[in-house]
Amino acid sequence: MDITFYKYQGTGNDFVVIDNRDLSFPRENTDLVHFLCDRRFGVGADGLMLLNPSDKYDFTMVYFNSDGTESTMCGNGGRCLVAFAHKLGVFEKETTFDAIDGLHYATYNDGITNLQMIDVNNVEVYENHCFLNTGSPHHVQMVNNIGAYDVKTNGEKIRYGAPYFQEGTNVNFVESLNNDKFRVRTYERGVENETLACGTGVTAVAIAMYEQKQTTNTKIPLKVEGGELEVSFEPTENGYKNVFLKGPATFVFNGNIKYHGKANR
Structure with missing residues (x-):
């Protein structure tokens, strides 16, 4: 099988992206997805996305973790797929597309994607952390000296521990910086390691920090480890609406790769 792919990254969160408007990609083949995301034997990425057709909107986003499993919403992935759709000429300045968590509106201008995320209606606040769903589930916890923090070890414990267990959660560690700015490091389920950025993660962090009165902005x-992102939102009596994730989405390279099955690895 000869596969044409594109590589994109959003603040270091990198993705294999495939134009699947003809629906030819075998999305049930988890080994193929895992191979393409493998950094030694394949292209290498935190995840893979298909740009599928949509009956009513510009396109449909389908996202896979690097382990080959189809997953929930990925914010940086969504931003990169918007950039890819723009490159293909699917839209000019603004777009609306389908994803697993519903409809998303986005704009693209000069390499910057501003992506509307889902409304957040519930933030669970506990003594030492928050939990909320921004398209994917996120545990948010403040720490000191985040630069030296062992994200993989501590994130893994929380991801598989109570109350999350096997279904798991993404885990975000946060430290407050000056001027109502926050530094975030994220352990992503499916990747099972720290990534350089997580779009739904920083969205969860921004809302959690506002909810916990760590900021009034x-x-x-x-x-994030891979650069800078911005999250904006509108608080309501029942949660948060008009939630937007803004940042760069960059084309890296494209090519073709042959897949012969499990013998590749």
């Missing part, structure tokens, strides 16, 4: 800059 509704437009929050966030520093």
Whole structure:
């Protein structure tokens, strides 16, 4: 099988992207997805996305974790897929597309994607952390000296521990910086390691910090390992609406790769 792919990254969160408007990609083949995301034997990525057709909207986003499993919404992935759709000429300035968590509106201008995320109606606040769903489930916990923090070891414990267990959660560690800015490091389920950025993760962090009165801003800059992102939202009596994730989405390279089955690995 000869596969044409594109590689994109959003603040270091990288993806294999495939134009699947003809629905030819065998999305049930988890080994193929895992191979393409493998950094030694394949292209290498945190995840894979298909740009599928949509009956009513510009396209449909289908997202897979790097382990080959189809997954929930990925914010940085969504931003990159918007950039890819723009490259293909699917839209000019603004778009609406389907994803597993519903409809998303986005704009693209000069390499910057501003992606509307789902409304958040519930933030569970506990003594030492918050939990909320921003298209994917997220545990948010503040720590000190985040630069030296062992994200993989501690994230793994929380991801598989009570009350999350096998279904798991993404885990975000946060430290407050000056001027209502926050630094975030994220352990992503499916990747089972720290990634350089997580879009739904920083969205969860921004809302959690506002909910916990760590900031009064509704437009929050966030520093991730791969760069800078911005989250804005509108608080309501029942939660948060008009939630937007803004940041760069960059084309890296494209090519063709042959897949012969499990013998590749």
